[in-house]
Amino acid sequence: MRTTLELGQEIGYANLSMEAVAARAGASKQTIYRRWSSKGALLLDSLLSLNEPLDYPDTGDLAADLRTQIHAAVDLLGAPPYGPLFYALVGEAQHDRRVAASLNERFIAPQQDKTVARLRAARDQGQLSPGFDLDLAMAILSGPLYFRLLITQEPLTHEYVDRVLDALLAGMMPRP
């Protein structure tokens, strides 16, 4: 996995092949394929070796705590090796359903568990609307980030995610 990270940074993860990783590691292609069934599987293990799912602080201020966590996520995604590796992985997931399934099970789901736990605590403290649909938390909080990463492909900034958080917290309907 260290070889994958090194080589990916040199030549770009999109250009990385299992053959090239094997050659750099001084291993046979068979050895690599025995451990990782696809390039996507290798990229995912490499990504997960870099970081645990990001924790949310619980200072009792939901908006501040969401902001802290999402800034940390933006900082990770904005720098190598994490960012380029993550984009390459999402790219692989678009044409390899097993990669998509592993990405969800091993990366998205643990992050979702932490998000839902923090939101549930906020609900108990009266800081989250009792009607807010916790099953949608990841889609609503991270969807606008993926839109920017994958569709408009503009840089993710703290300023952008702050504006998104403000809009999501306030909602679109006027408040009395």
Place this chain on the structure above:
Amino acid sequence: MRTTLELGQEIGYANLSMEAVAARAGASKQTIYRRWSSKGALLLDSLLSLNEPLDYPDTGDLAADLRTQIHAAVDLLGAPPYGPLFYALVGEAQHDRRVAASLNERFIAPQQDKTVARLRAARDQGQLSPGFDLDLAMAILSGPLYFRLLITQEPLTHEYVDRVLDALLAGMMPRP
């Protein structure tokens, strides 16, 4: 473009090559490349040949009108040829920045203009929070759909987008 749509439906857009399109159309590869610089450019023109940007009705009820428009988008994305073609295009945009730029300019931006116009009318009618950040409209309204399409890869349904809309309209903070 009709050849692209036909062949894509037969063999899958991910497997489509410029060579195969040329062969099926009885044209030379050069002829195809003269008109479309890449597979992504060809897919985008084919997509745009299928549909105009979806209009929003204006019945005076913002929530109902957003629902109508987003259901139409879900129906388009849920069926061939539009759906598979759109996924393939987003896939191409991940490793071809010119495709990403054209997709934004020719597909996302016109849709955004319609969305912002409808939201501005709603604001004038007091149905949209005066503080809602119109520049974020596309990211917030369509981000959760892209999250489901590209990350969890679960089917987009009317039921899902209805729940998303309800959550976005109400916001995460409790209302008095």
